[in-house]
Amino acid sequence: MAKPRTPKSSKFPAAAKPPAGLPDRETLLAFLRSAGESGKADIARHFGLKGADRRALREMLRELEAQGALGKRGRKGFAEAGSLPPVGVVDVVDRDADGDMFVKLTRADDDAPIVRLSPARNADAGGAPGMGDRLLVRFERLENGELEARLIKKLGQSAHKILGVIRKHRRETRVEPVDRKSKEVLVLTELDARDLKEGDLVLASVGSAAGRYGPKQGKVLEVVGSEDDPRAASLIAIHSHGIPVGFSEAAEAEAANAQPPTLQGRDDLRDLPFVTIDPVDARDHDDAVYAHPDPDAGNAGGWIVWVAIADVAAYVRPGSALDREAREKGNSVYFPDRVEPMLPEVLSNGLCSLREGENRATLAVRMVFDSAGRKKSHRFVRGLMRSAAKLSYEQAQAAIDGVIPPDGQDGDKAPPLLDPILKPLWAAFRLMGKGREIRSPLAIESDERKIVITREGEIASINRRASLEAHKLIEEMMIQANVSAAESLEAKRTPLIYRVHDTPSQEKVQNLAEFLATLEIKWNKGEAPQTSRFNKLLDETRDGPHAAIVNEVVLRTQMQAHYSADNLGHFGLNLAKYAHFTSPIRRYADLIVHRALIRALNLGTDGLTDQDVSQIKDTAETITYAERRAMAAERDATDRYIAAFLSDRVGATFNGRITGVTRFGLFVKLDETGADGLVPVSTLGQEFFVHDERMHALVGERTGKRWPLGLQVEVKLVEATPVTGGLLFEMITEPLPADPRAPRPRLGARRQAAVKPRGGLPKGVRRGKRR
Template identity: 30%
Template sequence: MKISKKKILELLTSGKYVPSTFKAIAKILEVKDKDDKKNLRKLLKELIEEGRIIRDSRGRYVIPGENMVIGDIQFTRRRFGAFVSRDDGEEVYIASDDTGFALDGDRVLVEITGTYRDLPKGCVVKVLKRGRTRIVGTFVTRGLFAFVIPDDPRIKYDFYVPPEGFNGAKPDEKVLLKITRYPSPGRNPEGVVDKVLGNAMDPAVDLPTVIFKHNLPEPGYFPEEVLKEAVKVAKPPTKKEISKRKDYRKDRIFTIDGEDAKDYDDAISIKKLKNGNYLLGVHIADVSHYVREGSALDREAYERGTSVYLLDTVIPMLPFELSNGICSLVEGEDRLTLSLEMEIDPGGKVVDFKVHEGVIRSVRRLTYTEVNRFLNGDNDPDLLKHLEPVKKELLVARELARILRDWRKKRGSVMDISSREVKILFDEKGRVVDILPQERGESEIMIEEFMIKANETIAEIFNTQDIPFVYRIHEKPDPESIIQLKHYLEAIGMKLRIPKNIHPKVLQEILEKTKDHPLHSSIERILVRSMKRAVYSERNIGHFGLASQAYTHFTSPIRRYPDLIVHRLLKKIIEKGHFSPEEIDRYEKELPRIAQHCSKRERIANEAEWDLLDMKKVEYISYHIGEIFDSVITGVTKFGLFVEIPEKMLSGLVHVSTLDDYYEYNETQNILVGKHKKRVFRIGDGVKVRAVHADKTTMEVDFVIVEKENNKNNKRNNSKNKAKKRKKKRRS
């Protein structure tokens, strides 16, 4: 008898079914053959992982109750609890005491027990599938015993390592641990050292630490099957293929990217029409022509979800042959594209558009630096000669970009939130020597405006037809987050009216009013935190931050899987003008899974990028222990002051125990007040601080406030000693 998931579910949902073990189910379904039993066990396991059935403590298979949900658990970094993301995108809050023996990333069964703020609240009943098999941490010894302390603060356990599992690891070395036993009642988790990464303080260890911590592919690695397929498909366009497409090769099309970019997936063309309108072409690499649905390349790209940019190292979504080769819109080479042509009036409105499968030949590969120099009036002869073919187009592009930007501002789009990007400078040994803030110039803003307009235009095609699609959505902020933002602004002396039903224009006005404030970057951070994270979804609810009714990601298919999906869907519309009922049914089932997976992969990539950047910032300050910096207080708590060195975008803590008095925290006014001297510390105050401690593993930096430049050495030493004591306290 052939067993299927459908057959199993029919049994478990039938009125006559009594919760049964594997043996009993096999008997009911008359499964006797050894291979059939093996298949039944496999199908039951898959149904559990999908969350459609569960196996209770007595080994019986049942359908989850109405108050039971299944999802992936993610702990907060400060271990204040966790959130379980369900397959439908909804979240459930889990208090710290209710997480059971789950680890971050596990698939869990949760019983709903109540509500927490606006979310359902629950407790973990069972771990259905472990999300981690390896962890990165520091190898430490305690007497005769050895443990690995995880780098990830979301993992609350230390892992015991038996002597036979040391694998040559020495105390304080960074290691990759293979988990051999997960936490259970009365037992700590255990593991064996899989790989020694090196001394925790060695800068060269940071990159592999982040890669293994986030379970990313190693740079340069792709499965053999994927590499073979990449070589096979990475062929120049044939005459036959070119003949099927709109030929843009005589148009002045060019790319503008960063100095170090190698994959150019977007190019532009632009001209002013006789009627006063602008014709903007956004030409995007046709990756979908080479990465066919269901192929080895496609499966690997889906699993990765996105390219990951770890400072000067890239873990690409696609092999080099495609990402830097045949799909990259390099100068002077024929390249296949999906080309969007938009006619835009002087008010910034798209009055007409067309989408074609095209072929282009870029006339210039430009960099942001070059274009910024030109737009700023640099008349260097070599620069002007290099830009000669597109000088006129660049001036028209600037003109249109300003119109589009003004139009976005009028509708309320949140403008000018700096990405707070920094450039890390290294010496020949790989040590951090400086941190320089990166400012965006006019060319970066110009390209951003064109890509936003292209993404909105493509999204509207599907939104107006109400057919399955992958949108980039951004929900409205929670009211509580907005209240926190309001309190922060009040703490720095700003009185602003913030309505409950908030519009992005309100946030835009806050940024404009505070642009000259010394705490502007901190205000930006608080404002960003008050907003929800943008994600991919098959449901269009608009993009709050952009004040856009429909938005998607269409412009970067070399490095983002959702863009590749959008291209495939768009091609079907170009070809037929509609989806068949079968296609609609298929996409309605597939796209939610793809959107959720890609949102998760994007979050992992972001966290890896932030982790490495933070490690390098901590490394920088570790070389400057004892030095004095100008800083600004960005946060006040009962245990101390959070300060930031603005020119390095580097933050740390001034612990209350290092201050010159006994300080009491006034929660209402969000200030620290000295009991005897009555000195007050509040957000926005400028203070001179000395760096006294930096820990790359915990990402913690400690400062002390310097009253005078000639502080006595004993005060300095006392501060260092207190910092060391706090370090021990944190680790215990």
């Protein structure tokens, strides 16, 4: 495989021009090597060729290309065969059985090598790539001599492949893209379309246009399902985002050969009455909890909190097929109708899951809290445990509240556990709440929805997720366990993967301050961002008319969390040290932290290896990329399911709130379902609306009437497209009147912007000759 070319100074400096005349073969190749790639006109200009020499150059280039010494780059460019530029635009053209993606230069002949893609090092790469995406990459050579393409930024859907749905017309068969942002419609030949049915979901390659105008021709590469399949939404998301599916035979065999745990090398924790508290439909159980008062007289009023986590490291060994595939998947991906797990089911739902009444291997942490809710100490134990009960959040909460459990749930399990297990857990949680209050983590409110799917794959309902005290109890205990893991590893100077959340940038805080000024809310622009200051703002506006919009803008001011080998702290939780330790069944980051603890604390021989340590930075980037990929796929699947749910309610009206303001329209989130849809700016009225970024509003150029972020509105559903997940609304609510404090609208701003500044002519107007 050819080595990527790095920019070099030309062999022929500008000050010393090369000898005039047709270059020989080696001189021409040396020039292309230094230039990276060049067109015929540039080559001729460089060597000072004219007339017959230019014709001879064309013949020479044609001959070198036929010999395989040169390769085409674009329509007119040439490069040395097999060479790669330092940075280039590529298409994702392949994916292997392990889920690794491969890319090729977009404008290149077959001589350009296909290179393995590595994740971006920056957080602004534009989301997780999938098959057919177009990317900007940097080509790098590794120590072992292999090439890799390091993702810089996702540029959008490639012209290489599209995922689409078959539409049959009288005269032709078309592939219409499922990506609502794509306008690429392909036409199939009669031969290709012969065995296809209306509504088939297909992966198709893009050819050239049959004529000068009209759609391009396509070739179907794979039929992945049907749009009539109730589960089509998740199928589309999986293929669109390149989610690795299933496991290799080697990984399945390793999982099948796993043995139940024994006491060898472990502490016996089976007498501790741990319980799991999870969603009612949870199939795997990563964590279990138990609490009791501290018997130490020196810690009066203190509590002991145990958090036991599935010991996945005992089954997924470094370098194994299970390990390689878990690393590539990065995490489990959750769709409304299915889960694409990080580990095979025999482990994720079996030996690694902390099932009620069954012996399970665990890595547990025992934490001591004082009467003020501060953690005094902790220690990790590798043990054998047995869960006393499997409870849902609703069951545990109902027992604590003394109410009848929700319909369809077993209400006999939780009440007997109330005094010996649940009340001590709640007492410890309320004590820990004192420390949480002092820490003051960010208190942004979220409105999460749950899509309930029937066995047939139909949507039964879309419900708002309840926020119970039981959720907060598990969350706080998991946070403290995660902190304990990071503290122990830092104390032992052991490399680890942190979960980091950077402080909001100065630019974002400045934008927040300017927006708050439009609401007459004070914010000191020079004030350093602090969670307590954000919480004070949220508390002051929570019961007022601007509560929703302030919550939304504060959320947008925050940075995005990610994984890193360097500790940047966690701003949202207001923690200096934080790592993910509590979900190793579904997150690879947690498995690495487990291995690090095993190595640092001498808890076994299956801890972090030297190879794990050497690639820990790359692992952090890989799993961050996988997390973004999973989030995008889950979001797209949810959008499609909701569009299908609302497709028979076109024409109905809904209440909602403006959650996005752009120059092309308003995004509205419906109160009933949480669905997001667009109100195009062209449908808002007769006048031209300008996007005021400072006020987060569309403002009428003539009247000053406005549509601000956070405004409660009523809309009519005009269109719902399940295959793309798109919803189109029509605004019914009238806009707010002009803001008397805002500057008067500048009439004609659009027309003025279309004319060149003084000193030039409008675009497209040519100056005539003098006579």
